[in-house]
Amino acid sequence: MEIYLDNSATTKIRKEVLDEIISVHTKCYGNPSSLHRMGLEAEKKIENTRKVISKFLNAKPEEIYFTGGGTESNNIAILGHLNTNKGDGNIITTQIEHPSVYNVYKKLENDNIKVNYVDVDNYGFINIEKLKNYLNENTLLVSLIMVNNEIGSIQDINNIVNIIKSVNPKTKIHIDGIQAFGKIPIDLKQFGVDSFSFSSHKIHGPKGVGGLYIKSNSRIAPINYGGNQEKGIRSGTENTPGIVGFGKAVELISDNFEQENLKLNNLKKELSYKIKKEIDDIKINSLLDKKGAPHILSISFKDVKGEVLVHYLEECGIYVSTGSACSSKGKNISRTLKSIGLDQDYVEGTIRYSFGFFNKIEEIDYVVEKTKESVEDIRNIIKR
Amino acid sequence: MYNIISISLGEIVLKGKNRGYFERKLMEQIKAVTNKFEGVKVFRDQGKIFVESNNEKDISEILEKIKKIFGIVQISPCIKVEKDIEIIKEKTIDIFKHIKSKQNVHTFKVATNRTDKRFPIKSMELNSLLGGIILKNFDDIKVDVHNPDVLIYVDIKSDCYIYSEKIKTLGGLPVGTNGKGLLLLSGGIDSPVAGYLMAKRGVEVQAIYYHTYPFTSERTDEKVKKLAEKISEYCGKIKLHSINILDVYKSIKSNCSEKESTILARRFMMRIAEKVAAENDIDVLITGENLGQVASQTVKSISVINEITGLPILRPLIGMDKTEIIEIAKQIDTYETSILPYDDCCSIFSPKHPVTRPKLNDIRKSEEYLNIDKLVSNAYSTMKIEIL
Numbered sequence: 001m002e003i004y005l006d007n008s009a010t011t012k013i014r015k016e017v018l019d020e021i022i023s024v025h026t027k028c029y030g031n032p033s034s035l036h037r038m039g040l041e042a043e044k045k046i047e048n049t050r051k052v053i054s055k056f057l058n059a060k061p062e063e064i065y066f067t068g069g070g071t072e073s074n075n076i077a078i079l080g081h082l083n084t085n086k087g088d089g090n091i092i093t094t095q096i097e098h099p100s101v102y103n104v105y106k107k108l109e110n111d112n113i114k115v116n117y118v119d120v121d122n123y124g125f126i127n128i129e130k131l132k133n134y135l136n137e138n139t140l141l142v143s144l145i146m147v148n149n150e151i152g153s154i155q156d157i158n159n160i161v162n163i164i165k166s167v168n169p170k171t172k173i174h175i176d177g178i179q180a181f182g183k184i185p186i187d188l189k190q191f192g193v194d195s196f197s198f199s200s201h202k203i204h205g206p207k208g209v210g211g212l213y214i215k216s217n218s219r220i221a222p223i224n225y226g227g228n229q230e231k232g233i234r235s236g237t238e239n240t241p242g243i244v245g246f247g248k249a250v251e252l253i254s255d256n257f258e259q260e261n262l263k264l265n266n267l268k269k270e271l272s273y274k275i276k277k278e279i280d281d282i283k284i285n286s287l288l289d290k291k292g293a294p295h296i297l298s299i300s301f302k303d304v305k306g307e308v309l310v311h312y313l314e315e316c317g318i319y320v321s322t323g324s325a326c327s328s329k330g331k332n333i334s335r336t337l338k339s340i341g342l343d344q345d346y347v348e349g350t351i352r353y354s355f356g357f358f359n360k361i362e363e364i365d366y367v368v369e370k371t372k373e374s375v376e377d378i379r380n381i382i383k384r
Numbered sequence: 385m386y387n388i389i390s391i392s393l394g395e396i397v398l399k400g401k402n403r404g405y406f407e408r409k410l411m412e413q414i415k416a417v418t419n420k421f422e423g424v425k426v427f428r429d430q431g432k433i434f435v436e437s438n439n440e441k442d443i444s445e446i447l448e449k450i451k452k453i454f455g456i457v458q459i460s461p462c463i464k465v466e467k468d469i470e471i472i473k474e475k476t477i478d479i480f481k482h483i484k485s486k487q488n489v490h491t492f493k494v495a496t497n498r499t500d501k502r503f504p505i506k507s508m509e510l511n512s513l514l515g516g517i518i519l520k521n522f523d524d525i526k527v528d529v530h531n532p533d534v535l536i537y538v539d540i541k542s543d544c545y546i547y548s549e550k551i552k553t554l555g556g557l558p559v560g561t562n563g564k565g566l567l568l569l570s571g572g573i574d575s576p577v578a579g580y581l582m583a584k585r586g587v588e589v590q591a592i593y594y595h596t597y598p599f600t601s602e603r604t605d606e607k608v609k610k611l612a613e614k615i616s617e618y619c620g621k622i623k624l625h626s627i628n629i630l631d632v633y634k635s636i637k638s639n640c641s642e643k644e645s646t647i648l649a650r651r652f653m654m655r656i657a658e659k660v661a662a663e664n665d666i667d668v669l670i671t672g673e674n675l676g677q678v679a680s681q682t683v684k685s686i687s688v689i690n691e692i693t694g695l696p697i698l699r700p701l702i703g704m705d706k707t708e709i710i711e712i713a714k715q716i717d718t719y720e721t722s723i724l725p726y727d728d729c730c731s732i733f734s735p736k737h738p739v740t741r742p743k744l745n746d747i748r749k750s751e752e753y754l755n756i757d758k759l760v761s762n763a764y765s766t767m768k769i770e771i772l
Contacts, residue, residue, distance in 0.1 A: 305599075307601065308598055308599050311597060311598030311599070311600075311601060311602075312598045314598070315598055381599075381634055381637060
């Protein structure tokens with residue numbers, strides 16, 4: 001039995017995507033920069049993917065850039081904006097950013113750049129009043145995570161953008177859309193943000209491929225240099241098979257967008273209700289309504305160690321994360337869980353179940369049963 | 385340049401009638417690292433061991449491997465030639481040229497050792513003859529017999545060996561010449577060092593590792609395996625026994641006082657280790673215990689732990705400071721692996737205030753609440769074995 005519920009960490013590739021990748025690797029392996037026909041064929045495939053993704057996000061194809069992954073997209077966007085828009089102003093972000101954003105700001109702070117961190121409420125929504133306080137006519141950049149990777153709360157981007165623009169229309173806005181992409185309808189034209197990052201392997205595409213939307217009139221200076229691929233924004237030979245595979249994964253989700261995400265949301269609700277019914281002393285950290293992402297369910301179990309629960313469940317063939325996979329190897333308590341004011345008794349016992357295309361509703365009862373058994377056993381041992 | 389490595393034995397030469405046995409063990413280990421190279425000869429000549437190959441690349445690779453074999457005090461990459469004075473002259477120039485291309489040389493000295501007295505040129509004569517040749521062939525060079533930049537050694541044995549480097553190596557005794565030991569290996573800094581030190585004294589090391597999965601991660605297993613692999617470069621292949629003792633901890637936790645849990649668990653580890661030792665004809669246990677490093681490592685607790693087993697427990701780190709242990713860990717390249725942040729089984733079940741002066745009677749009384757035989761045999765049945 002294998003029930004993979006760690007789809008926010010990464011996903012299993014879909015068969016159709018894999019077939020496409022193999023076909024490009026074996027038949028269309030030219031370098032898009034080469035002058036000959038094989039180069040042209042590869043270039044055409046990439047341009048076609050650019051169209052698919054731009055349509056999916058309601059952007060122009062020339063606003064989409066391919067990168068080596070979500071982390072790289074965030075780095076290019078943030079550092080790129082700051083390379084272009086120099087000044088003494090501050091930068092604003094949130095306390096619940098993913099490390100691929102948060103650690104960029106930590107580095108910038110070391111370089112004496114002023115960064116303000118907006119706090120969040122118990123559900124992970126940013127404190128709008130604080131945001132307003134930090135905003136001023138010199139603010140260079142605001143960047144925030146659209147869907148938090150640990151608890152799944154969805155920020156109200158439209159509202160936030162309006163507030164920022166009303167104070168300073170020149171302030172650049174970057175959105176980390178990596179967990180939102182493919183799960184929530186996104187209309188970048190309507191958002192009016194300057195950049196938006198997303199990643200392939202979170203939506204059953206290949207690993208090592210990311211994307212970055214940069215609004216056509218927002219200039220960004222590159223952060224590395226080379227052969228000027230992707231209009232100089234991301235030099236380096238294009239990962240044609242990966243990019244084409246990414247495009248295929250996007251096609252597959254856009255074909256069945258609403259239904260697929262409704263399914264994820266049902267899995268989430270079902271698991272959440274049943275766990276709540278079966279197990280005492282728990283706290284559901286994720287919102288079950290429209291304000292929570294359909295695929296992320298964070299639950300804290302009192303008097304349990306999350307990492308131990310992860311191993312108990314893996315013994316039963318169930319794969320989940322503590323907090324977020326990227327931070328669970330460090331010993332640090334999750335920033336996000338601390339920021340939403342979760343009780344100390346609960347923080348260490350937090351598990352993230354995250355759903356994907358391959359999960360089925362029939363799996364839920366088994367997951368509930370095994371979670372219950374494991375939690376009881378662990379509590380018995382730890383508490384006594 | 386070099387076509388042979390000369391190997392000087394350490395304490396082995398003091399072994400009197402047993403010397404042959406020690407030398408054979410050492411030869412076995414040298415052959416074990418050289419046998420994957422083609423056309424390599426390993427032989428003894430007048431008190432030294434030689435490894436000969438015409439492939440220069442192989443020589444430098446073999447040199448690195450031999451550096452890690454215990455029982456050797458010094459090695460030198462040499463040029464082996466016939467005892468023909470013209471060839472010796474020519475090669476002496478070659479080796480000097482080679483050294484000069486690598487370092488600044490202003491002064492030198494030639495030191496001949498003529499073991500084969502049938503060779504017509506006496507040591508002193510050969511020194512001055514070869515010194516003269518070097519002076520004639522290189523500019524800005526002087527002889528300094530007291531403090532030369534470079535020493536050229538010429539050993540006249542069955543053949544002639546010319547060399548200038550004397551590389552100090554680990555010393556100790558060949559692994560396997562001093563019985564078999566079972567190392568209690570954790571993921572920490574100390575136990576790999578303890579295993580290394582006992583192997584250095586000739587003990588053939590096997591290892592036992594206790595975990596509490598799912599209270600610990602499988603990544604901890606990987607870490608322990610990696611540590612075993614690292615020390616196996618010195619100790620030879622290691623048989624690693626992994627045993628789950630979660631039930632032991634659970635039983636201690638629900639039946640005994642928390643502050644005794646560490647010492648009770650240690651006693652279980654010794655019981656299980658003794659069983660594994662008996663199965664494998666092992667003579668001693670080895671631990672990374674140290675006096676006073678943590679609260680539970682006291683003389684009193686050592687005596688309570690010793691009481692469990694009839695086997696001697698070797699504790700080579702007993703009197704070392706942590707910094708000294710870390711220094712060795714870095715030298716044998718286990719340190720970086722040891723400090724990776726995965727839980728080992730000690731950390732989740734460790735009490736806040738362990739007893740520091742346990743009394744044997746109290747501990748025995750606590751153990752009356754535990755089904756010792758069953759816990760030991762259950763733990764033993766979880767054993768997995770891997771050769772690393």
